[in-house]
Structure formats: C-alpha cells, structure tokens
Amino acid sequence: MLLLLALGTVCLALRVNFRQGIPLLPEDSIWRLTYRVNGRAKLAGAKLHAAYPSDTRYCRVFHKSLDPTPQGTEPIRPAKSDAREIGVLARRPGSITLSAQFDLHLRPRGGLRLPVEPTLSAENRAEYLRSRKGIEVEDPVVAETLGRLRADPAVKSELVDRVFDFCQTDIRSGGKESPADRSTVQPAAAAKPGGAGKATATDKPGTKEAPSTAAAALKQRWASPLGRARAMVALCRAAKIPARLVTGLEIRPSDDLRPHVWVEAMSDGRWEPYDPLAGFAHDLPHNFVPLRRDGGAVVRESEMADLRLTLTARRIPPPPGQFREEGPRPADVLDLTRLPLELHAPLSVILLMPLGALLTSIFRTVIGVRTFGTFTPTLLALAFVYNDWRAGLVVFFAVLVLGLTSRAALDRLKLLLVPRLSVMLTLVVLTMVFGISLLDYLHWTTSTEAVLLPMVILTMTVERYYLTTEEDGPKFAVQLLAGTLLLAFLCYLVLRWDAVGRWLLEYPELHFFTIALLILLGRYTGYRLTELWRFREFGAAGGEGR
Numbered sequence: 001m002l003l004l005l006a007l008g009t010v011c012l013a014l015r016v017n018f019r020q021g022i023p024l025l026p027e028d029s030i031w032r033l034t035y036r037v038n039g040r041a042k043l044a045g046a047k048l049h050a051a052y053p054s055d056t057r058y059c060r061v062f063h064k065s066l067d068p069t070p071q072g073t074e075p076i077r078p079a080k081s082d083a084r085e086i087g088v089l090a091r092r093p094g095s096i097t098l099s100a101q102f103d104l105h106l107r108p109r110g111g112l113r114l115p116v117e118p119t120l121s122a123e124n125r126a127e128y129l130r131s132r133k134g135i136e137v138e139d140p141v142v143a144e145t146l147g148r149l150r151a152d153p154a155v156k157s158e159l160v161d162r163v164f165d166f167c168q169t170d171i172r173s174g175g176k177e178s179p180a181d182r183s184t185v186q187p188a189a190a191a192k193p194g195g196a197g198k199a200t201a202t203d204k205p206g207t208k209e210a211p212s213t214a215a216a217a218l219k220q221r222w223a224s225p226l227g228r229a230r231a232m233v234a235l236c237r238a239a240k241i242p243a244r245l246v247t248g249l250e251i252r253p254s255d256d257l258r259p260h261v262w263v264e265a266m267s268d269g270r271w272e273p274y275d276p277l278a279g280f281a282h283d284l285p286h287n288f289v290p291l292r293r294d295g296g297a298v299v300r301e302s303e304m305a306d307l308r309l310t311l312t313a314r315r316i317p318p319p320p321g322q323f324r325e326e327g328p329r330p331a332d333v334l335d336l337t338r339l340p341l342e343l344h345a346p347l348s349v350i351l352l353m354p355l356g357a358l359l360t361s362i363f364r365t366v367i368g369v370r371t372f373g374t375f376t377p378t379l380l381a382l383a384f385v386y387n388d389w390r391a392g393l394v395v396f397f398a399v400l401v402l403g404l405t406s407r408a409a410l411d412r413l414k415l416l417l418v419p420r421l422s423v424m425l426t427l428v429v430l431t432m433v434f435g436i437s438l439l440d441y442l443h444w445t446t447s448t449e450a451v452l453l454p455m456v457i458l459t460m461t462v463e464r465y466y467l468t469t470e471e472d473g474p475k476f477a478v479q480l481l482a483g484t485l486l487l488a489f490l491c492y493l494v495l496r497w498d499a500v501g502r503w504l505l506e507y508p509e510l511h512f513f514t515i516a517l518l519i520l521l522g523r524y525t526g527y528r529l530t531e532l533w534r535f536r537e538f539g540a541a542g543g544e545g546r
Contacts, residue, residue: 001516008512015507029106030318031251033289037098037299039307041090046303047076049087051292052102053249057110058286062337064344067099085292096304103316104251108286120242120266128242128266128294135230137237139215146238159239160265160274167232167276172222173210225261228276232263242266246273247298248290249311257311259291259298336505348501349385353378354514355500356491361521363490368528369483372464377487379457384488385495395435396458402431403462404469411466425459432458 037050053061066086073096076087086100105112120128131137149162210224214234217223223231229245236243243265249257262275273284280288291298299309336347356378363369371377384392406427410420461484468477494500504510 001519004512004516004519008509008516011509011512012507015509025107025109027108028318030316031104031106031313032316033102033104033249033251034312035098035100035102036310036312037307038095038310039301039304040095041093042303042305044090044092046090046093046096047087047301048090048096048098048304049076049085049300050098050100050309051085051247051296051298051300052100053104054084054290055112056284056289057112058107058284059251059289060105060107060112061102062105063103065101065103104289106251106286110286120269125242128244129237129240131234131237134213134226135234135237136213136215137234139218139234141215141218142234142238145218146235149235150239158267160236160241160267160272161281163232163235163239164263164274164276164281167228167235168279170221171217171228171231171276173225173228173277225277229261229263232265232274232276236263236265244271244294246290246294247292247296248288249313250285251287251289251313253314255312257313259311260288262288264293336508344502344505348498348505349382349495351504351508351511352495352497352501353382354511355494355497356381358514358517358521359490359494360487361518363483363487365521365524366528368530369487370480371484371487372461372468372480373457373484376457376461377484378491380484380488381491381495384492394439395432398435399428399431399458400462400465403428403458404466407462407466421459421463424462425456428459428462 033053035050035052037048039048052064053059055061073088073090076089086098088096088098090096129137136142145166146163149166150159210222210227211217211220212224212227212230214227214230217227217231218234233243233245243263246262246264247259248262250260251257260278262273262278262280264271264273266272272282273288274281278285278288298311299307301307337344339347357375360371360374360377364371364374380396403424407424410423415423465477465481468480
C-alpha cells in the first residue's frame with residue numbers, strides 16, 4: 001500500500017509539473033465557441049441535433065462541455081460513431097434550450113495533428129457525383145458551362161481551378177438572402193477574410209432574392225453565396241470530380257457568428273477546400289472550422305418549430321499545460337487528453353469503472369450487502385450510462401419476469417447447463433428487442449440504441465435468481481436482487497460523475513490510490529455492519545450473562 005501511494009504521488013507530481021511546463025507558440029490562440037439552440041417541440045419524440053467543430057491542421061478541439069440535458073428531454077447518441085454532433089429527444093411538447101461550449105486551439109502556421117480521412121468508398125464516390133436538390137448535375141446549363149471551361153485554350157490550370165475561377169469571378173453576389181442561405185450561409189455583407197484566390201466580385205445590393213441553386217446561378221450569372229458554392233459543386237460533379245459542400249464558421253470575436261459555406265473537391269485522393277466567396281483555394285484559412293459536411297445545416301430537427309441558433313466566440317487565456325511546441329514524443333502515449341474528442345467521454349466512463357468496483361467492494365466487504373455476482377452491479381450501471389434509465393428498468397424487469405417464467409418451464413425438460421443458458425439467452429434477446437420496439441412506439445426511448453443492456457449478464461442474473469429461489473427461498477433471492485439494484489444505482493451515479501471522469505482522464509495515475517484502497521479492503525477481517533445487526537440478539541444475551 002505504501003509503495004502504491006508513493007508511486008501514485010510521484011507520478012501525479014511529475015504529470016502536474018509536465019503539464020504546467022508546456023508552452024504555447026507565440027502566435028497560437030485559444031477560443032471558446034458557445035452554442036445555444038432554442039426551439040419548441042411540437043410533440044413527444046421531437047429531435048434536435050447540432051453539429052460541433054471538426055479538427056483541421058490549424059485547429060484542434062480539445063475540450064467539450066455540455067450543459068445539463070434540458071428538463072423533459074433525453075440525450076441522443078449519434079447514429080455513427082464518428083459523428084460530431086450533440087442531440088436531445090423531447091419526452092413531451094414544449095420549449096427546449098440546448099447549450100454547449102467548445103474550446104479550440106488555433107495555430108496559424110499549422111502542423112496540428114490532422115484527422116485521418118477515410119478512403120472514399122465506391123458508394124460515397126457515387127454520392128458525391130450524383131445530382132440532388134439545388135445541385136442539378138444533369139441540367140443543360142451545367143453541361144454547357146463545363147464544355148466552355150474545358151475548351152478554353154487560354155486557361156492552362158487544372159479543371160477544378162478553372163471551375164473555381166469561373167464561380168468566383170463570373171458569378172456575382174447580390175440580392176436578398178434566400179431561406180436556405182439564412183440557415184447555413186454567412187451573409188454576403190459580412191466581413192470576408194483574405195485568401196489565396198482572386199478578389200471576389202463586388203457585391204451589388206438588391207431587393208430581389210438571390211438564386212441559391214446551381215442551375216439558376218449559372219443561368220443568371222448572379223447568386224447567393226450558397227448558390228455560387230452549389231454551382232461549383234455541380235460543375236465538379238458533372239466533370240466526374242467528387243465534390244461536396246461544407247458548412248462551417250470563421251472563428252473571430254463575435255456574439256452572433258453566422259455559418260459559412262464552402263466547397264471541398266477531391267484531388268489526388270484528398271479533399272481540398274475552395275470558397276468562391278472568401279477567395280481561398282487548396283488550403284483552409286487557419287480560423288475556418290468545419291461543422292458539417294455535404295451542405296447540411298448546423299442544426300437538424302424533427303418535429304421542432306421556432307428554432308434559433310446563437311453562436312458566440314471569444315478568446316480566452318490558455319489553460320495551463322494543454323499544449324507544447326515540440327513534436328510528438330513516445331511519452332505522449334501517457335497523455336490521454338491528446339486523443340480525439342470523441343474518445344474523451346467513453347474513456348472517462350471506463351476510468352470511472354474502478355471507482356464502481358471500489359464502491360462494490362466497500363458495500364460487500366464492510367457493510368455486508370450481497371449481490372448477484374461481484375461485477376454485475378457495475379456492468380448493469382454501465383449499460384444505463386448512455387441510455388434512458390427508465391426504459392432500461394422497464395426492459396430489465398420484463399426480462400426478469402419472462403426469464404423466470406421460461407426458466408421454470410425449461411426446468412421440466414432437464415436440459416444440460418450450456419444448452420439451457422443458450423435458450424435463456426435467446427429468450428432474453430427476443431424480449432429485449434421487442435421491448436425496445438414497444439418503448440420506441442411509446443416515445444420512451446432516445447434512439448434505436450436506447451437500451452443496450454448486457455444480455456449475458458441478464459441471462460446469468462435470471463439463472464442465479466431462479467437457483468437462489470429454489471435453494472434458499474424467494475425471500476433471500478429478493479434480498480440479493482435488491483442489493484444488486486441498490487449497488488447498480490450507486491455505481492450509475494459514480495459513472496455519471498463527469499467532473500471526476502475528466503479529472504481521471506487528465507491524471508489516470510490516481511488509480512494507484514484506488515488499488516491501494518482495494519488492497520486495504522482485501523485485508524479487512526472485521527465484522528460487517530449487517531452482521532452486527534444480524535447477531536444483535538447474541539450480543540444482548542452475552543451482556544445479560546455477564
């Protein structure tokens with residue numbers, strides 16, 4: 001124990017000293033981007049999703065802080081594991097406010113760790129070549145314009161650069177914003193950053209709504225910012241060059257940032273950015289941050305109304321010890337905060353699991369609470385962390401009741417242990433999937449992944465409950481079940497302790513102290529508290545004898 005305590009103290013001191021001694025580059029800056037989404041759910045089951053920033057070679061999102069889930073809602077897990085978005089589901093109609101903060105590290109010279117872009121599959125390539133609403137690839141004006149650009153002998157640049165120059169110089173901006181622009185695009189009147197391309201054509205004020213589709217932009221030679229970007233995407237796709245829209249932000253001091261849209265085109269196996277409005281090509285300005293690709297709005301909704309998104313950005317002092325100037329080193333393996341933002345939450349929960357095991361050890365060893373299995377409460381609690389706990393409890397008790405009923409029926413068949421457990425597992429799976437379907441129909445779940453309870457643990461719990469009922473009676477079995485649920489609830493509170501989870505992610509050597517406490521509990525040979533109550537009559541009798 002003393003060795004573990006000393007080792008933990010030394011490692012903790014070394015990490016604190018290491019983190020405080022890491023400098024920022026002089027030109028680096030730290031920004032806090034704040035989301036606030038207000039809306040009204042029309043009915044129960046309405047959904048609200050908001051995309052959050054992606055990493056670039058100039059920008060790293062190193063911290064995410066979500067406000068407590070609004071009352072009357074449940075958090076939604078992203079449909080894809082790599083999706084960078086937050087979301088909630090309304091359990092009843094009414095107003096919803098979703099708030100979040102993201103801390104960004106900007107490095108103008110670049111060199112930050114760029115996320116690995118997955119290889120473009122045949123399916124995705126076809127998606128980025130097809131026509132869609134607002135991007136009319138098959139329209140005759142697209143083919144005519146592309147033919148002129150290909151046939152121009154005076155232009156020696158690559159086709160993508162010719163398309164970019166055309167959309168930047170030959171399609172002017174002006175007029176009023178369209179509804180599509182107001183939801184996804186920074187207004188043309190807003191300040192435009194400098195870029196590597198030519199100067200943007202002068203915007204001309206107007207009162208008519210500017211075209212926002214590719215075909216209209218090419219026909220009329222004037223368009224909204226979204227229309228110019230869509231025109232470039234349509235021309236690239238017509239030339240069999242995969243292209244997509246990107247919705248993002250220009251990070252600058254503001255209390256009301258407006259989303260901005262640009263284009264990404266595939267070149268030599270990688271995506272390169274182009275912006276006909278801001279004028280940059282091939283490289284993204286250091287303060288431009290992507291939010292959602294393929295032209296989607298920052299906020300997506302289902303059965304919502306009166307949506308309003310407020311985006312604010314302000315520069316903040318750098319937190320001590322988050323950054324360094326030198327390149328990667330082998331010691332970086334020990335720094336868990338350098339991992340992608342998507343891994344921070346699940347790793348924090350995993351690091352909290354030893355605390356759940358410590359809590360279970362205290363209750364079983366010192367207090368004397370009995371459970372079905374040693375780690376069953378922690379594993380059950382882990383299943384509820386990302387899910388709706390009410391729906392999970394309904395499914396849990398439904399599985400328990402139906403499992404016991406079927407277990408009694410199977411007992412008459414005198415089956416061997418492994419086939420019997422396999423049959424039980426199959427029945428548990430069927431009960432779970434149809435229970436999830438029913439809860440989803442009643443709008444009690446958060447998503448199709450709402451109740452991912454550990455099926456093997458449930459199967460073994462049903463088996464142990466039945467055997468305990470047969471051997472020790474229903475009363476003792478109910479006591480074990482109550483102890484299991486009590487500890488599972490306490491472990492659930494521990495696993496939802498976000499502040500401690502983030503602390504353990506930064507200082508994982510704190511678990512040396514956890515191991516020391518577990519060793520201390522392992523040497524405990526005294527009475528359990530429940531035994532003092534259990535044998536209270538013997539104590540009273542002994543006192544009378546003296």
